[in-house]
Amino acid sequence: MPVSSPAEVPASASMRLRLAAHARAGALATRGVLGLDAGRAGMRMTASEGLRVDGVVCAALGDGRYHVSVHLVAAMVALRPLADAVRARVERDVAIAGLADRLGPVDVAVEDVQVRTEARP
Amino acid sequence: MILLLRALVRLLGFLLLIALALVGLGFALAALLGDQLGVQLEGSAVSRWLARLEGNGSQVLEAVIGGGMVLLGLLLLIGALAPRRERRVVLEQGEHGTLDARRRPLAQMFTALAERTRGVTHAKAKLRLGRQARHGRLVLRAERPRTTDSTAVREAVRSDVGELAAAFGLKTRIQAPLGRRGRRVQ
Numbered sequence: 001m002p003v004s005s006p007a008e009v010p011a012s013a014s015m016r017l018r019l020a021a022h023a024r025a026g027a028l029a030t031r032g033v034l035g036l037d038a039g040r041a042g043m044r045m046t047a048s049e050g051l052r053v054d055g056v057v058c059a060a061l062g063d064g065r066y067h068v069s070v071h072l073v074a075a076m077v078a079l080r081p082l083a084d085a086v087r088a089r090v091e092r093d094v095a096i097a098g099l100a101d102r103l104g105p106v107d108v109a110v111e112d113v114q115v116r117t118e119a120r121p
Numbered sequence: 122m123i124l125l126l127r128a129l130v131r132l133l134g135f136l137l138l139i140a141l142a143l144v145g146l147g148f149a150l151a152a153l154l155g156d157q158l159g160v161q162l163e164g165s166a167v168s169r170w171l172a173r174l175e176g177n178g179s180q181v182l183e184a185v186i187g188g189g190m191v192l193l194g195l196l197l198l199i200g201a202l203a204p205r206r207e208r209r210v211v212l213e214q215g216e217h218g219t220l221d222a223r224r225r226p227l228a229q230m231f232t233a234l235a236e237r238t239r240g241v242t243h244a245k246a247k248l249r250l251g252r253q254a255r256h257g258r259l260v261l262r263a264e265r266p267r268t269t270d271s272t273a274v275r276e277a278v279r280s281d282v283g284e285l286a287a288a289f290g291l292k293t294r295i296q297a298p299l300g301r302r303g304r305r306v307q
Contacts (some may be wrong), residue, residue, distance in 0.1 A: 079220060
């Protein structure tokens, strides 16, 4: 079942899934991000215990942290500031959830660029 | 090339499965109901061909077919097993993470930027990526009307896309040919 918000992930869920859900929410809340993309085969996602976070790949590192890759569809904006904003937002949201020490590098992968107005929440 | 081989694998895989199923059905029917159906392998073309294969002499045709089948099998194996590598343009790579983009949206971005440039009627960007990160080439074709100067258009486009191209480590080549009739200046 796809997860659209961290609130849908139970506290007992895996760390991978919780981090992915926060990363997804953080990325989608960033100005310049139009959406997330799980790819044609839907393989760019994090799945655990019957739940699935599309567009975010979260993988364990050897040091106990998790490497997060956010695959996004961007608006026509400068990409470097966009990546910085996504990372900052993800780090902030993860820190608020008390998981800051488990977050490793955050990769930002631009899967598509679209020229259309942003749908703000 | 790999894309073509993958398409070949899908098409041939489908056709060969159908052919294999029909041949298997035929053999099963011949084995089970050969007498009733009047199927007699002895003296047939199949038995003559098998006898020829076992006999002495030149079998060039069979050798060519066999070699072709081996080659086809190898190509199908490559098409089925070779990983499809997606080349991406890396903008930055550090301990905080990587920022990269797929080739197509980036080319669209360059095209859109070039088409915004004054004096450009139509633009098309082609991105060729090297095997290493931050090695690639951007060829931008920006068409212009007769009333504008080629050098001026090239410079204007370069100033619009140069910063982004440099950020991705792309070598930029801009062409400013005359546009087709009927295309209007932006």
